Structures are given as C-alpha cells and as structure tokens.
Amino acid sequence: MINEQIRDKEIRLIGEQGEQLGIMSAKDAMKLAREAELDLVKIAPTAKPPVCKIIDYGKYRYELARKEKEAKKKQKVTEVKEIRLSPNIDDNDLNTKANNARKFLIKGDKLKVSLRFRGREMAHTGASRVILDKFYQKLEDVAVIDKPARLEGRNMTMFLSEKR
Numbered sequence: 001m002i003n004e005q006i007r008d009k010e011i012r013l014i015g016e017q018g019e020q021l022g023i024m025s026a027k028d029a030m031k032l033a034r035e036a037e038l039d040l041v042k043i044a045p046t047a048k049p050p051v052c053k054i055i056d057y058g059k060y061r062y063e064l065a066r067k068e069k070e071a072k073k074k075q076k077v078t079e080v081k082e083i084r085l086s087p088n089i090d091d092n093d094l095n096t097k098a099n100n101a102r103k104f105l106i107k108g109d110k111l112k113v114s115l116r117f118r119g120r121e122m123a124h125t126g127a128s129r130v131i132l133d134k135f136y137q138k139l140e141d142v143a144v145i146d147k148p149a150r151l152e153g154r155n156m157t158m159f160l161s162e163k164r
Contacts, residue, residue: 001042002057003030006050014043014053023049080159082112085135087121087128094131098138105142105162115149115156125151132158 006026013021013029016036026040029052033040039057042050081104083097104111113135115128132149139160146159 010049011052079109081109085115111160113158
C-alpha cells in the first residue's frame, strides 16, 4: 500500500535515510512524505503498529524486481535426463551410455535409466535386472540410487542422482 491507500490511524515511520521517526498518525506521515516529494509505503503491514517508510516508490519497485531477478539467476533447475537400454545391450554400448550418464550426473541432473522389453524379452525380466546393476556399478563413484529398479509395464526403471 502506498500514500492514500494507507488507512491506519497510527503507524511507525521510518525516514528516507532509514532513521526511526517514531509512531505518528498516517496523515502526519503523508505530510512529511509530500514535503520530501516522496511516497509513503507500507513495509510491514502485520506489525503493531504497521511500519511505513518514506521512499521513492518507483525506485523501490525497481530494487525489488532486481533482487527477485538475482535470486532467480542463482537457483538451479534440475532436469530428469533419460537413458534407455535394451536387454541384449553389448558391453561397449553399455560403457558409452554410462559415460553419457556420468556427464549428466556431474552437471547436476537426475537420471532415469529405463530398460525396455519388446516381445519375448518380457519372459526374461529377472535376468535383465543384472544389466541395470552393471550400469549402476559403472557409475557408483558419482551416483546414488534414488529409486531402485522396478518393473512398470514393459519398462524397468531406476532413478539415479548425483552423490553429495
């Protein structure tokens, strides 16, 4: 709330340099703000009495937007990358996929490793769990299992994330 929108009888006022001006009526505070050719802005509406500050509102909004943008810049968005394997994958192909997975994990992404079964391969799901175990052993130094291997329909999936 700014200027005339502030309807409280008493407010705690903070000056333009951050000094405490004490508790006064909203009308008196508005007069002081007008004399300084600035705005009266309610900073803490839940406080007793509410805290208002004499500042340039446009500049205040700009500073808030800049701080928000900085905070957004610093946050890390984790993606879930997927690596698909097949039950009859060769060792060299498994090594290549493991190297790609290592890059994803080091970058900070989570990893979904899925083993897709087609046709008669569904009869050998138990033996195929070994492939996911081998894959994890190749990444044991950088990865930790979030969700262990589980069969869901025609896919067996396992989730890995970076070791902390």
